[in-house]
Amino acid sequence: MKPIPFLLAALALVPLHAAEPPPPAKPNIVIIFIDDMGYADIGPYGATKQKTPNLDRMASEGMKLTNFYAAPVCSVSRAQLLTGCYGARVSVPGVFGPGGKNGLNPAEHTIAERLKEHGYATMCIGKWHVGDQPEFLPTRQGFDHYFGIPYSNDMQKKSAATGKPVVPLLRDDQVEELLTDEAQNRIEERYTAEALKFIHTAKDQPFLLYLAHTAVHTPIRPGAAFAGKSNNGRFGDWVEELDWSTGRILDTLRELKLDERTLVIFTSDNGPWLIKGADAGSAAPLRGGKGSTWEGGVRVPTIARWPGKIAPGSVCDAITGTIDLLPTAVALAGGTVPAAPVIDGRDISPLLLGKATQSPREAHYYFHGYNLEAVRQGPWKLAVAPQNETMGKGVLPDASGTAPRLYNLEQEIGENTNLADKHPEIVAKLQTLATNMTAELAGKEPSARRPAGEVAKPQLLYPAAANPPRPKKPKKPATPAP
Ligand code: MG
Secondary structure, eight states: HHHHHHHHHHHSOOOOOTTOOOOOOOOOEEOOOEEETTTTTTTTGGGGGSSHHHHHHHHHHHHEEEEEESSSSSHHHHHHHHSSOOOOTTTTTTTOTTTTTEEEEEESSSHHHHHHHTOOOOEEOOOSSSSOSSSGGGGTOOOEEEESSSSSOOOOOOOOOOSSEEEEEETTEEEEEEEGGGGGGHHHHHHHHHHHHHHHTTSOOOOOEEEEETTTSSSOOTTTTTTTSSSSSSHHHHHHHHHHHHHHHHHHHHHHHHHHGGEEEESSSSOOOOOGGGGGGOTSSOOOTTTTTSSSHBBBEEEOOOOHHHTTTTTEOEEGGGGGHHHHHHHTOOOOOSSEEESOOOHHHHHTTTOOOOSSSOEEEEEETTEEEEEETTEEEOOOOOOOSSOOOOOOOOOOOOOOOEEEETTOOOOOOOOOOTTTHHHHHHHHHHHHHHHHHHSOOOOSOOOEEOOSSOOOOSSSSOOOOOOOOOOOOOOOOO
């Protein structure tokens, strides 16, 4: 008798993993990304004029991330969220306009592409703003479907057909409608309906919903059901509509019993656009607003909710940001992000799940375009360049000069007291970090910047009326030959 072959044959029939528990279900990921919402614009972060009962409840059921960083402006924040990289690394330094030749390089790996590798259904709704040419649209960057205005709602051009200023509303890669300013007051209602429809459609498989709202970027256009209802003018009305929208999404997840399988992140792309007066939000008690690397420009109100996984009413003060969402989502899906191409973000799921309290990142870097303006480590923030308070007409350049300025954000969140003279060793340490990152990504000859996408013949997505001809300048006399 030869028992060994028999034993091997029997073993071959036993599944090797029989004793192991099944792998954890991949959670759905819902990212609700607000435009130009400041640190203090919702109840959990101190807003009192507009009411946000759904977000108040979301925070009480989940976690507030009090040191979550976006970027100073829209396109950069979106590139960061989508790629896990600082905008400077992927050549997205500022804002893309309609019909521009550049966009987020399709060769980059987006959060949607990474999650698709793990079997996720993916949908992008709302403001895209990392390139409007067909090559750059969401459906070419990992999203199964798209519905939204592909850039800022103030980037209107006159329609050739009607002569009215409009923005396009896309379904996948086709223009479905041209929206006048007035028609924008239904945009949030329509985005929300699409979001709920997608959740119903995708409920039986893991899904990624990236809902990048058009609100509360100017022009401020709250829906009819919200206009005039808040105690903070039309800006507050639109925030209340966003609160309603978020409530509808959370209600739907509850109704479909997806609550405990879904991580929902609510956050903003940059601080309030302060020059807009009553149409701007508030970043109090932070200094500065949109377009700035002062805290008010980049630190944004953020809530994470995942019943059964994230402790109710918890607070995370560690440094986190939009660059961390991609590696976090991939980790929760059971994967890892490859070492190359390099990304800047890190998996923050241990922070969300209460298994860690320290940021997984060595430091946070504050880019303004391709300039590195500041670096933060722990409570210390070193500004290494002048920083504007916000952006737009009438904003004066910072007169702080170029000498490094050091702030302790835990002791003084408003960044008024320069402590550089008192802590030269901390200045030196942070200066080294800034110098190294500058060599890598900033300035004119960075060592590790990857190119943006570029098309040869960019076009607007719809026929626009020609601009009136410019008055001709008188011709200069020809330069005489030497
Ligand atoms: Mg924005």
